[in-house]
Amino acid sequence: MSMAGVRVTMEVGIDGVAIITICNPPVNSLAIPIIAGLKEKFEEAMRRDDVKAIVLTGNAGKFSGGFDINVFQNVHKTGNISILPDVSIDLVVNTIEGPYNILNAKKPAVAAIEGLALGGGLELTMGCHARIAAPKAQLGLPELTLGVLPGFGGTQRLPRLVGLSKAVEMMLEAKVFKELVLSDTSRGLVNVFFAQRATSKVPNVTDIGLKPRAVKKVAVIGGGLMGSGITTALILSNIYVDKADKAISMLKGVLDYSEFRDVDMVIEAVIEKVPLKQKIFSEIEKACPPHCILATNTSTIDLNVVGEKTSSQDRIIGAHFFSPAHVMPLLEIVRTEKTSAQTIVDLMTVGKIIKKVPVVVGNCTGFAVNRTFFPYTQSAQLLVNLGVDVFRIDRLITSFGLPMGPFQLQDLAGYGVALAVGKEFADAFPDRTFRSPLVQLLVNNGRNGKNNGKGYYLYEKGSKPKPDPSVLPIIEECRRITNILPGGKPISVTDQEIVEMVLFPVVNEACRVMDEGVVVRASDLDIASVLGMSFPSYRGGIVFWADTVGPNHIYTSLKKWSELYGKFYKPSRFLEERATKGIPLTPVSSNEQAQYNLAAASKASQQWPNVTEKQSLFEAVVEGTEDFATPLLKGDVVVTSWSNRNFPIAEKPLPVMYQELGLVKSRDELFITSKLWGTDCHPQLVLPTLQKTLRELKLEYLDLFLIHWPISMKPGATEIPPKTEDIVPMDFKSVWEAMEDCPRQGLTKSIGISRIEPILATKEAERLL
């Protein structure tokens, strides 16, 4: 994050009007330097005789998106609330209420509002004498969705405009504001805010300069519930959709594909049958243009299997919508190792157009969301077989904050789904599947959930679902079959234990999903759990919540239950590792990781008087070196730089900067790597490039010097992936010999090649290697 461009400017016209402008892209949020800048400019305007009136506005068509939410996040991480309230009181008291108080001043202040004026932004406008808004301006106090009340006096400003005055109340409110910011609710909601935005950033996909291609026409195959829901979502966003009735005939295998000639994307949403899907994909591969994206809405089947009969694996992708598809906001985008970055970018873009939150995940049974949540129903079933009442479980999960408990959810989704999906997971993860015959018994007894009005609950038109006591004998029968009641008696568990026994196995599976790299980052599971499973957003998402509860408590509980009730509860390796080392589950990476460390370091070192100052120094370090990751398990700080970036020569040696940040004690704790960019990947440039890097970073040696990609490029080429015309034949042998020379000269401890895989996909690489 750069501090460049963050400023408040003031221009005074010959007419005596001072125009004060907030500049802080992208939304002109009220960051701390902005608040300081506003104060300074207002004071100057009040003082200066040539200023007769003030216009307050925001740069680039937006007034302000409100207080800088990053500050909330920093408060949550550091626990240092002093960053916050003084600022808000300060702004209101000194700028608006103080000696240079706008409202008391003789100089009129007018807010000129265009675009956004949200939260603290709107409150600022309320501090002015008058407000003028352009059409379509968006005004609001959305901070409640972050778990805080307006903190800049907004709740009094209005009453005050009608005659109430209010230092005391303001202090009171500032206190409430402070308390709220520190509340778990605010922590959770702020996490969800950032988690949602982070999903747009997929390494090696969204950061390699690809432009989304226009997707104008989409064909949906499959006229069932999902197909129609997806069609509705597309039509609502004005995307041309090929008619769904085709899809119905498709099921009969008589589809005329002639209209597929100009579609940009096909979304298949037929029943979950492998041969049918394979047939459809091999046919549409022939019928559609070569750029067409071939997407499937499967919720369980391996994408490699779906695309097995085609030779277009790079265009095959999962578009997993959640039912009902035109309502649920999550779009799980599933990629295989072969799906091209362009295909992913295009589907993400379509997802955004149809107002979904796309989360990109890897290919495995159940993908990220269903996989993470399959133990949810499983554990509920296990508990019932251990003697716990179904309705008690549902009640407790509902009071935890989910809209309904696992049994009501099963009623709603239909037992067919429960049986089919259950089998899928049982096959994939036999070690942690509990096979309960309950759903089958319900079906045998003529129950089919909400579909026929009879499940665990009774469904009558116009009234809420009612627990059905006549289901109890069926449950008894089920318990007789499984026969797992310890000592023949129902287990005795507290309410809290029940919630934990249902949700901790979910956390455990989330750990495996993270460990296997199915998700890019932990917060993707947070947003997916909130938007796909309706996990309460004020709890921040499943992983965030788990970190609040504490990995160690989760681990020891699961361990205890696995000894008592079997391996279904067995803690995963990842959980065990984190819990025993006392590390949170959220493996915050690169910059986030660095901020996390900074927070931890600032907590540890009380000498730091001013976190924000350290923060900016820290940001400079991060920016200068581009990437920063701390593998928590090793405790090393890894710094990576690229040879093609022109870094300003560091003021101080890099290790010294890190030492000053309190992140390391000595050079040994740093693991510094640098990558040889393609333009430097020529035998005669290797050594000078390394020397230049060492000079810039003021280092004596690197720990690892890497060829970034085994590819040579023409001078000046920066595009990723490289353009064909920028690639020149590489003399790999000589480059490697030059690399080998570097450790001999003591300039690096070791050498290597960092990124082979994206290049392997290109024809040029095949030729060159």
Ligand SMILES: C[C@H](O)CC(=O)SCCNC(=O)CCNC(=O)[C@H](O)C(C)(C)COP(=O)(O)OP(=O)(O)OC[C@H]1O[C@@H](n2cnc3c(N)ncnc32)[C@H](O)[C@@H]1OP(=O)(O)O
């Ligand atoms: C003291 C006061 O009483 C308390 C407050 O003012 S609390 C803050 C109140 N303001 C809000 O809640 C607004 C939150 N923001 C939003 O609703 C939306 O971001 C928006 C309507 C402003 C813009 O939406 P949209 O155009 O879709 O862009 P969106 O992707 O959400 O945001 C763009 C970038 O701005 C950032 N951003 C948006 N609002 C921000 C804010 N208030 N502070 C810091 N960053 C913000 C986002 O994190 C995102 O960053 P990224 O590109 O690095 O991921």
